[in-house]
Amino acid sequence: MASERYNPQDAEPKWQARWAEADVFRTENDDDRPTYYVLEMFPYPSGRIHVGHVRNYTMGDVVARYKRAKGFNVLHPMGWDAFGMPAENAAMQNRVHPKDWTYENIAAMRGQLKLMGLSLDWSREFATCDVEYYAQQQFLFLDFLEKGLAYRRTSKVNWDPVDHTVLANEQVIDGRGWRSGALVEQRELTQWFFRITAYSQDLLDALDGLDRWPDKVRLMQQNWIGRSEGLRIRFAFETPPSGGDTALEVFTTRPDTLFGASFMALSPDHPVAQACAKDNAALAEFIEECRRMGTSVTAIETAEKKGFDTGLRVRHPFVEGHTLPVYVANFILMDYGTGAIFGCPGHDQRDLDFANKYGLPVVPVVLPPDEDASGFRIFEEAYTGDGTLINSDFLDGLTFPDAKEAVAKRLEDVTLDGSAQAERQINFRLRDWGVSRQRYWGCPIPIVHCPTCGAVPVPKADLPVRLPDDIEFDKPGNPLDRHPTWRDVACPQCGAAARRETDTMDTFVDSSWYFARFTAPTAETPTDTEIVDRWLPVDQYIGGVEHAILHLLYSRFFARAMRDTGHLKLAEPFNALFTQGMVTHETYRNDAGEWINPADVDISEREGRRTARLAATGEAIEIGPIEKMSKSKKNTIDPSDIIETYGADTARWFIISDTPPDRDIQWTDAGVEGSQRFLQRVWRFITDANRIRADFSESKPESMDATGTEIRKAVHKALVAVESDIEALAFNRAVARIYELVNTLMRIQQSLDETPSPSVRWALREAVDYLVHMMAPMTPHFSEECWAMLGQSDMVSVRPWPNAEPTLLVESTITLPVQVNGKRRDEIVVDADASQSDVEGAVLALESVQKFLDGKTPKKVIVVPKRIVNVVA
């Protein structure tokens, strides 16, 4: 029976096996065709794939399959971002080795991904925890070290005293460790850094050239890099502090407000503050208090501006005899600028709050354009806008850019202790990237610490530094520190007893260059320079917007650092970036307020009213808001369940339908079932068409009849539309085009008589052929099954994309809407090449237009060729 249903449970494993057998998705590096590298952000092997992965990898696969059909040599690899804390947490909780846990998860997830029918070159697969990969990363580290792009210094860190580890700022919640809940301490630790700031300006400038990145991401990176131009000014101390410098340096972007300065403020960590605290117990206590306050968001928002007068005073650079008090203040950051500011209360809100609290003078020096100088006062609100200078001696009357320039010029020429009192400076918010982690499950930093030679790089001949397998997780902290033998080595330089560096690298390092490694995953060096330059930059990178800053910025840094160490030739790794939206789902709760998984809920809808019940017991369930899928709200869907029930193609089709791929998509059962129904509908259509279509060997009739032409026009127009939609990653529009085409074709097919003409039969053959091709990137198994049904012996996955015939895309006549006074009143069919005056004449003759003109002559007739006609009465 030809009307059998399409059965994905049989078809999908069959085609997956056929693809694997023929090895059709293996990519060779030496191939004459143009290259196309499409990459989706590789997953962390948590154990199960989630629907977000399905969305991400389906989008990439559509592009990969489409580009392959378009004649490109496509690189579409997959790997695993496999180092990281969850493996160690699992080790502590379940007494499994992080390595076993990780590789088992990878095996499970690889199996799940294979069920999706992705056209991946699995021969290039690797995990970042493979020693072959992290060994190469250690080479890179040594090369960076040699170039000064990696270095070591002490730095303040958030230290969790219970877990014995450093925490990132995001892992500190209200001053406590996110896992342990312990009060976080500030500790000075010696840490390894990558000198990302060496490229601050370049990373910023090059954003302009990334015109195929979302503006949003570029802007976020721009803000993150945070360039500001200003002046570094030295204020002479009236009486220098003990052992300190003779002048205090500050950075400011508002040198124009210098005459409004009424105090100086130091960070509690500023050397001068530290020095003063030595003989001032009260100040030492104040500094301690500032430290305890913490860095959490709420602490910062609610904290009162507080200060402590050190008793020191500095001289105003322009006003002879005028001195300013020096405070230590809790709102000054040590790691921005110089860790010291001059406070101008009139034009900075924080400075104003501070000045009001401590009774310091408030002198307005910038007058808003619409204010009168004599009446202008500042009380509770600082004026931060534009204006002209007042109360400022030689600056009076200048606009504020001019004033900035005037101050800079004058201070550059004034000397203080033999050097200029000020210099222009560009400051960045971006800081060097601390990569040390006190963790086991990461890439070991290839360094040996020798009591005499210091930090000595492990010679390249001795690489890799392998992670030892025999470790214990019985105590918190880094097990490498407690390993009985691993850390004890001879110094590579002097041979004396020395210790290995036990810190491992931040896992963001692993993901900063994996895209390069995919081009030659077994090379003896980090990259094969010959091959990597052929593939990079990645033509299309696809992933979540949550990586807009860190991962993408680090990767851009790595490309530059790898270029400067000879591993690459380019600076920008990703030519085009696409950030996909999240997957959301309704939430459900029972009477007790517990979250319920969608799989356990039955939904019914009558007269627009939706109700939910627990499938097992019939208990009423409350339907909550639609939210991002999360374990905590239990509103997750397991892709494996969906694939088992409906097949991968249904899941793939659903996830790219309807919603634009950069927006959040709502997962609904109804939507999935709709996708399933559509595939069955196409199956029926092709089955029916197959009965009446012409044989593939039959030649094209000399001339097409009207119905044949109608079919062909619909098909060829859909083809070019689908092409441009896929090129634009507008998969939802491509899907809508295909729906439209199938509707049209089915309508025509239903109206055919018993024995259609040769033209129609031939057109129908072409129609199903093209339809199968158009759907193949989205629903590959289904398309193969259709292709086989049409009697083809090869696979549609290796077939070229069909060509549209230009003559079928143009119409000889067009339908123009006719407006009278901007309102649509009628439409008119005209020749495509009709002259404007012909169109105008025809429109004015229309009865509908006459009716609205009411015998009068129109003032004006606007004819927009091939668009619209508007009659102005």
Next chain:
RNA sequence: GCGGACGUGGUGGAAUUGGUAGACACAAGGGACUUAAAAUCCCUCGGAGCAAGCUCUGUGCGGGUUCGAGUCCCGCCGUCCGCACCA
């Protein structure tokens, strides 16, 4: 606080970038087929007015530019996101 994005039927969303608003889909309602269900097919579906062709109205709100505005400009309202004591 600073920066940015968005607002279209019951729902997801189209709209060739200033030219027929609501393509396509989901949901809902009605009908056909069936002993029945599933599956499938047909019809209706922004609002108001008449049975219907038809008319008016309609893209968060208020103005403006234009022959013509979902699209451009100004001012509000709302939602979401990023950064945040950055001098």
